[in-house]
Amino acid sequence: MSTQETYIDGLMVIKPMVFEDDRGYFFESFSEKKYDDMGIIGPFVQDNESLSQKGVMRGLHYQIGDAAQAKLVRVVRGSVYDIAVDIREGSPTYGRSYGLVLSAENKMQLYVPRGFAHGFLVLEDHTIFSYKCDNYYDQSAERGILYNDPQLDIHWPDLGMDLIISEKDQIHPLFGQHDASEVNYG
Secondary structure, X not given: OEEXXXXXXXXXXXXXXXXXXXXXXXXXXXXXXXXXXXXOOOOOOEEEEEEEOXXXXXXXXXXXXXXXXOEEEEEEEOEEEEEEEEOOOOOOOOOOEEEEEEEOOOOOEEEEOOOEEEEEEEOOOOEEEEEEEOOOOOHHHEEEOOOOOOOOOOOOOOOOOOOEEOHHHHOOOOHHHOOHHHOOOO
């Protein structure tokens, strides 16, 4: 397993060691000891999984206060364009985003620490997205930022179709309207 640093402190791309032969493949998708050695300290307490069709947009989501979450995300089937936005007030990369394609084929993972908004655009039908969280979901602490806020300048892939976005995700505030003082990243 190897890590690739990003230009945003704390955000890491993880590349597993994949063993392939005529039977298929094998890799460790999680090892607490190896992740601890990489500086990704758990414990992870909740696993989530979603199934989505091409064109589904989810995010940008985060939780505030004591309910803040770090996430370890990956794709089990299909592919997504995954985005993390630094919302840590005072961070030198505050408001900057990092995006990459996560897929069943590349088997990469993204570690999204507390203090980031997160979202993804589904690139293929029947995509299964899976993630570990270091804190439990708390609906009262859930917040979001509008996925297409021009200030964030996120370059989402053009799929040549109307995106499928939940009502909730269509009405998130703009980045400049979220309350950065609520964000817990400790």
